[in-house]
Amino acid sequence: MNNLVITVDHQQKKQIKAQYANYQLPNNNPYVEAFFKVEGVSITLYQSGKLMFQGEKAGSLAQNWGYQDEQSPQQPIQSQQVPMIGTDEVGNGSYFGGLAVVASFVTPKDHAFLKSLGVDDSKRLTDQKICQIAPVLKENITHQALLLTPKKYNEVIDKGYNAVSVKVALHNQAIFLLLQKGVQPQKIVIDAFTSSKNYNRYLAQESNHFPNPITLEEKAEGKYLAVAVSSIIARAMFLENLAQLSQEIGYYLPSGAGKPSDQVARDILAQYGMTGLEQTAKLHFANTQKAHALLSNRK
Structure with missing residues (x-):
């Protein structure tokens, strides 16, 4: 869907204008409070509180502000009853900043604690909320975090890696190091960023391997608490790195x-x-x- 309209309240208006401040463009419509162009999507905020998204990625951006696609509803986080590792990465689509990859080990006994914190897909949480709960997650959930700084990222690309193979290497290394800590997952889920065939092809070039089977699943951050935890910690790491580089x-x-x-x-x-x-x-x-x-x- 390329044209979506939702209604936002006064507080959300302030958040929208703050988050997209660097993407704001002039607009002469007297009924328009603010106009932005983000990732090819036109976002129009009206005085009335209507928020319109126009463009190929309209649905993806609109979900950040409460939109739910009735055709393909957001799958609720599953209360999987097995110990599992979930991985996710943040920074892949950003020109500035590094690439953060996190693997987290979550067991059924962690579920109530995670839900009490409001753990969810990081794409549906504000950056402020992410930065609040990430330190708590890092302290209480066994995980392995890796950050490839822009300088190191460029060096790796120069050595022959590409945008996909570098992620395969980081996800594999994060899982490998987490397993070295003694965790025993019954399942390992990676938020899919390529096909299993591609993943295994690039994985063959890596030196560290483990016997546990892995599953690549699309939108896993919205289905599994372990992946959601990794998504939140990775997002916080990326934001911290971006702020440090800015300074x-x-x-x-x-x-x-x-x-x-x-x-x-x-x-x-x-x-x-x-x-x-x-x-x-x-x-x-x-x-x-x-x-x-x-x-x-x-x-």
Whole structure:
């Protein structure tokens, strides 16, 4: 569905305008309170409280603000009654910032505690909520967290990895290290980012292996508490890394890969050259070429 409309309250209006501040564009409609362009989706916030999403990814963004697709409803988190490991990654779609991958071990006795915290798919939680509960999860749930900084990410890509194979390596390593801590899962679920055939092909190139079978499942972060925990911890790690890099470089680094990222990349190029981007961004993204073009046009 490419055109969705929901109703938001005053507090949500404030959150929307804060979250999408860097994506705001001018709009002359007197009934429009704010207009944004995010990941190719036009988002129009009306004075009346109506919020309209237009674009290919309209449904995905609208779900962040309460929209539920009646055609394919969000599958509730399952109260799986087996000890399991779940993994997820955050940062793959963002030009700036690193790539965080987390594997978490959750048993049935953890379910009540996790639900009391409001553990859910991180895409349906605000960043503020994620940053509140992530430290509690890290303290109470056995997990393994890995963060590939932009500098290291670029080095790995230069060595022949690609956007998929680097994730295979990180997910596999996180699970391997978590198993080394002595946990005994009956099931291992990875939030699917590629096919099983591709995963196994890239996995063959890695040195660390384990005998446990794995399952790659789409939208697993919304089905399994173990994956949801990993999703939340990974998101908090990514945000922390993005904030740290912003402080070091002296520019606010936006999440995502839209026009705001192009413009910030241009300014970093102008001040620091490619060295600045190597430290803060995933260079193989198209944003790098766009930033060079923007800088050339400005001269």
